[in-house]
Amino acid sequence: MNGRSIRIFLPEGSPVQLFTAEIVNWTGRVTIFPRAELSKFKGRPEAQQPGVYILIGENPEHPEQDVVYIGETEVLIDRLKYHNGSEDKDFWQATFAISSKDANLTKAHIRYLEARMIELVSQSGRAKLKNGTLISSGQKSPLPEADQADMEYFLGQLALILPVVGFQGLRPKINTRPTSSLGNQTTPDHDPEIYPDSDQLPRFEIKMDQTGVKATAVESADEFVVLAGSTARKDAQPSWGNYRQLRAQLESEGKVVPHADSGLLIFQEDVPFRSPSAAASVILARNANGRTRWVHAETGKGYGDFKQQQLEADHQSP
Known part of the structure; x- marks a missing residue:
């Protein structure tokens, strides 16, 4: 870069x-x-x-x-x-x-x-x-x-x-189209040097076999982005406090809507969060530690362990 x-x-x-x-x-x-x-x-x-x-x-x-x-x-x-x-x-x-x-x-x-x-x-x-x-x-x-x-x-x-200097409004959404479909596009809303495509980023997953919940996310700079098509629990636990208002806001904006067949909620579009825990709480409808609930799709390591492994690998690099 x-x-x-x-x-x-x-x-x-x-x-x-x-x-x-x-x-x-x-x-x-x-x-x-x-x-x-x-x-x-x-x-x-x-x-x-x-x-x-x-x-x-x-x-x-x-x-x-x-x-x-x-x-x-x-x-x-x-x-x-x-x-x-x-x-x-x-x-x-x-x-x-x-x-x-x-x-x-x-x-x-x-x-x-x-x-x-x-x-x-x-x-x-x-x-x-x-x-x-x-x-x-x-x-x-x-x-x-x-x-x-x-x-x-x-x-x-x-x-x-x-x-x-503090204004994020021109910052584009993460690109989830295949890189090959972009050709040589380098317009301000998608500069691949500044804003990488999602297929270039590590993927993390949350799966709940008993409920059918399955969500996929990527981390891009300071955002943890849950990808469109991910599902979330509909019914909230009574003790849920953290990020409950955020989930309600996403539902009111139509970004997370009821799934027609499964009784779950589904993300209609890619949704950026400020932390893995915010994303996990919205998906699981309860307080959740995103560093343990999100799992790296390729290695099966928890998010926190995966990031720690990256730090140690960087430290060992010449």
Whole structure:
């Protein structure tokens, strides 16, 4: 994997105030600041530039998910001031203002970026979009082929830098299609160097012969992803406390639904979890230690033992 260098600058010298993030040799800049520091952003040069912005807040209905609004404007501070006075942006807590250091972003460029960002956030399912009307692929600002290529590269750099500074919304779902079907695809929503395919990752399983539960998952970076088609117990144990609310949320969103024939629940899509224990608890409908309940599909070792073996193997490598 090729290394990347990201430069973080703290103008105030504080890690909790406004800061900027850039990638070496990239023309873009991301300025990140709390809503309360909008007045400080006002005095910065990029505040007067065109750009795309992301307004981020907490989702009270889903604590593990952000609420976001994505927009574009020819003068960032003017549009942000407008939103600051709007009652429908009460969720807004943090701001990501995206601009260009060489001031070459036109209205057509930022409209294209806005449409693509909304499209990718919608596809990833990692954040709840507050935009009233989603911009479809057919509504992107028309651009010459060369400009589209430039904006896709710009977007690819955003997909790399934004997760580092705290926004996961552009991060794509893990790819579960066979690698061979992708050809040479290297679009921002699937860079195989950054986001490997699921068939390249270790697989873990939970099986309960007495109930028929069978679930398969892969681990990708900081996520433990239960794959579509996995099944889960429907009836919960009375003592179940951990992650019970998360299971209810997944059911309400239609990601986990009743199986027509087995009396179990089935995952309708790949679902990322923050830990193996969260995934195991949702599947088994009770408190569960994921490090012991998940088993590596090839070796039969428990998740915890498998990870420990990897550590020891790495330590022994020359």
